[in-house]
Amino acid sequence: MDNQEVVFTLNEELVRVYADPAESLLTVLRDKLGLFGTKVGCGRGECGACTVLLDDQPVNSCLIPFGKVEGRRIETIENLSRGEEYHPIQKAFVEKGAVQCGFCSPGMIMSAHALLKTNPQPSLQEIKTAISGNLCRCTGYKQIEEAIASAAEKKSRR
Amino acid sequence: MSYLKALNLRQAVALLRGNPGRIRVVAGATDLSLQEMPQVALDITALPETTGLETADGFFSLGAALTHSEIANSHPVRHKATALTEACASIGSPQIRNVGTLGGNVINAAPAADAAVALVALGAGAVMINLEGKTREEAVEDLYAGFNQTIIDSGSEIMLKLVIRPCAANEGSSFERFASRKALALPMVNGAARVEVVDGFFRSVRLVLAPINPAPTRLLNLEEKLQGAPVTEETYKKIETEAAAEVEVRASLLRCTAQYRSHLIGVLAARVVRKAAERALERK
DSSP states (O other), rough: OEEEEEEEEEOOOOEEEEOOOTBBHHHHIIITTOTTSOOOOOSSSSSSSEEEEEEEEEEGGGGGGGGTTTTTTOOOOGTBBTBBHHHHHHHHHHTOOOOOOOOOEEEEEEHHHHHHHHHOOOHHHHHHHHHHOOOOOOOHHHHHHHHHHHHHHHHHHH | OOOESSSSHHHHHHHHHSSTTTTTEEOOTTTTGSSSSSSEEOOOOHHHHHHHHETTTTTTEETTTTTTHHHHTTTHHHHHHHHHHHHHSSSSOOOHHOOHHHHHHTTTTOOHHHHHHHHHTTOEEEEEEETOEEEEEEEEEOOETTTTTOOOOOTTTEEEEEEEOOOTTTTEEEEEEEEESSOOOEEEEEEEEEEEETEEEEEEHHHHHHHHSOEEEEHHHHHHTTTOBBSHHHHHHHHHHHHHHHOOOOSSSSSHHHHHHHHHHHHHHHHHHHHHHHHHHHHH
């Protein structure tokens, strides 16, 4: 396959990557750039495990041809913690027991992160809609919803 | 493979002309990513002509590359083409809606594409531009050529926009779907209606259901019978029985049994017409 140069912003840094533009963004993130936080789930847009933000909006990175990323802004789960310091949403997931096997967590957290960027005080219904594209097969969604609500509340109190 | 992003329409048409037989127009590419990518992909999501949302000459002009999220969040569309808002808000998941486009939902031609069902009920038209730079307009309902196929050639044509006459004060529209979950679920049945109500009677009804045929299907006999019918419970009952009788449906392993779908078609047809009529009455 022919590689193509794609210039884009990845986790607040301008990057230049040579890759096959037909590959998915997910494949490039993991196999070329070593960012393994974004998970490979169904590979067909039905589970949300590969959720990243494209210009601040959650998308399935498995369905984005890499060529599409030219000139855009991508944010992955790796951008959330600051070294050992977890992001408030990550802390809330730990505190509320919203993580069991952990496979859906990066995607869930990125969907929550996108929500709280635009809507810092979401209703329960808005939280449910925001994570409606993310499947969790173990905790049930209750703890995840509570974690997102708790992160929002803590953020608004600060 | 190469992935090209056109920055303006002139460039897009020139690229199409320069790559005959190997180029294909892409927008959200969410469905295409699951198939084989073309040798040359021409991304048209950055063109001003495919991303505008405006009212011109009394018509909504919706860029074909607007995402489902962008349509669902538009206040003018919600107010005067409510069925389309409801349809776009129920497609796939937030992640899909942030990338998938209105034009793609039509051209991909899945037999129960939510936005396409609403567009046909609203009587929308689609505007395409060809290699010579000439534009043509077709009714969305006339674009279908078969299962997962439209008459649009993605190698030599670009869909620029969808045009819809906004609902007047005595009109209303509605979209609903039955699915096994509220997100990430194929509809077992979906449907949409646009109605005009005058003095307690239906002056006109457009009623569309899917999946019945490869294209969103208008229930033409029932539409005609409803002209001049009173806006009453009896009429809704009649819609429920006659809608199911007018169409033949198949069972689908992905969706549900034929018997259940037939039942749902009646329920859904009555429901979307009722909701559209309520909206027409509220608006006055």
